[in-house]
Amino acid sequence: VRKIRPKRDKKTKSQLGLGKEIKMTFRLGIIGAGRIGRIHCDNILSLHKKAELLAICDPRLDHTLVTNKSISHLFTQEDDFFCQNLDAVIIASPTPCHKRQIEKAIERRWHILCEKPLDLTLDSHLEIRDLLSKNQVKFQIGFNRRFDNDFAKIADYQKTGKLGRPYYVRITSRDPGLPSMEYLSSSGGMFLDMSIHDFDMARFIMNSDISEIFARGGVLTDNRLLEIDDIDTAIITLKFDNGTFGVIDNSRSATYGYDQRVELFGSQGSLANNNHHTTTVELCDEKGTHQEPLLDFFLERYQLSYAAELSAFIDSCINNKAPMPDISDAIHAISAAIAAKESLRLHQPVKVLKP
Numbered sequence: 078v079r080k081i082r083p084k085r086d087k088k089t090k091s092q093l094g095l096g097k098e099i100k101m102t103f104r105l106g107i108i109g110a111g112r113i114g115r116i117h118c119d120n121i122l123s124l125h126k127k128a129e130l131l132a133i134c135d136p137r138l139d140h141t142l143v144t145n146k147s148i149s150h151l152f153t154q155e156d157d158f159f160c161q162n163l164d165a166v167i168i169a170s171p172t173p174c175h176k177r178q179i180e181k182a183i184e185r186r187w188h189i190l191c192e193k194p195l196d197l198t199l200d201s202h203l204e205i206r207d208l209l210s211k212n213q214v215k216f217q218i219g220f221n222r223r224f225d226n227d228f229a230k231i232a233d234y235q236k237t238g239k240l241g242r243p244y245y246v247r248i249t250s251r252d253p254g255l256p257s258m259e260y261l262s263s264s265g266g267m268f269l270d271m272s273i274h275d276f277d278m279a280r281f282i283m284n285s286d287i288s289e290i291f292a293r294g295g296v297l298t299d300n301r302l303l304e305i306d307d308i309d310t311a312i313i314t315l316k317f318d319n320g321t322f323g324v325i326d327n328s329r330s331a332t333y334g335y336d337q338r339v340e341l342f343g344s345q346g347s348l349a350n351n352n353h354h355t356t357t358v359e360l361c362d363e364k365g366t367h368q369e370p371l372l373d374f375f376l377e378r379y380q381l382s383y384a385a386e387l388s389a390f391i392d393s394c395i396n397n398k399a400p401m402p403d404i405s406d407a408i409h410a411i412s413a414a415i416a417a418k419e420s421l422r423l424h425q426p427v428k429v430l431k432p
């Protein structure tokens with residue numbers, strides 16, 4: 078563990094609006110420095126002049142992560158990390174750690190940006206909602222796709238009413254391959270780990286809550302998933318409160334790259350995004366028309382959305398704005414994911430709880 082005393086700017090610039098003063102720099106910590114934690118780390122360091130990344134904690138801390146970077150405190154022990162003097166924390170540890178770490182952060186009155194899902198049960202979400210309501214701490218859930226320009230444009234257009242009466246939203250979300258078995262075994266399974274982004278996206282685009290879900294799914298690509306009671310392929314149909322419908326198709330195995338498409342279809346037309354390729358260049362020759370490959374995975378495809386998500390979080394903390402997406406969005410998405418899991422088990426439609 079390396080400890081270097083950080084340079085602090087003690088000048089007060091503004092109020093957080095929560096009875097707590099904010100220094101010139103907004104002091105952030107990251108707990109969990111794996112795939113997603115490193116993205117947040119890079120974004121803070123490269124984009125946010127007023128945010129100081131003061132501490133990182135990861136039991137398997139990889140020091141190459143911070144080579145040449147000005148992070149003052151590196152920890153392998155969670156307790157040491159939670160003794161720091163921070164304004165906010167980004168929780169990017171494995172999902173089973175989130176709830177405990179959120180509770181510790183709330184105790185310290187740190188604002189929280191937590192990766193999805195908050196936890197694997199609805200009860201945990203409700204406990205955290207309760208704690209947040211008693212403590213003036215901001216909580217944003219890591220549904221970064223809301224900050225993607227393509228999807229935000231579709232959602233905004235839907236709100237204008239120019240697409241007429243919406244009929245259904247169609248979401249294709251296919252990963253290029255499986256994450257590690259270690260990751261998968263604590264992830265909560267495909268619906269809670271992967272489709273949860275799509276449940277949130279469907280609700281965001283349709284601007285209505287999901288009322289009922291019918292999910293089919295199975296293991297078509299890798300039998301190791303059977304051992305951990307997970308699936309790799311799913312087709313999910315949705316009914317929304319506003320009488321419209323949705324369909325999500327998910328796969329953990331798209332051999333051609335990261336496939337992320339949304340279409341909203343309504344009485345005045347349809348609105349859809351295209352996949353992102355490594356370049357927009359097209360080759361036309363005697364064999365046909367060829368494009369560059371799709372972007373490889375979420376790190377590349379959603380790079381800008383992670384940066385925008387972080388900016389929104391910092392803005393909500395510094396300027397005392399309501400965070401978005403918040404704990405209620407986390408609750409809706411986990412309820413939908415749990416309903417999908419139940420629907421798969423029962424082979425029938427299941428109502429989405431709205432606690």
Ligand SMILES: NC(=O)c1ccc[n+]([C@@H]2O[C@H](COP(=O)([O-])OP(=O)(O)OC[C@H]3O[C@@H](n4cnc5c(N)ncnc54)[C@H](O)[C@@H]3O)[C@@H](O)[C@H]2O)c1
Binds near residue numbers: 193
């Ligand atoms: N928003 C997104 O697009 C997105 C993408 C990937 C993952 N995630 C979520 O982010 C979280 C992490 O996923 P990942 O892909 O980065 O996983 P990962 O396995 O790559 O990284 C997790 C890191 O957490 C560390 N860790 C383990 N126990 C810890 C503890 N007690 N405290 C702190 N750190 C601990 C591990 O050593 C590892 O470095 C998961 O909840 C996942 O669902 C979100």
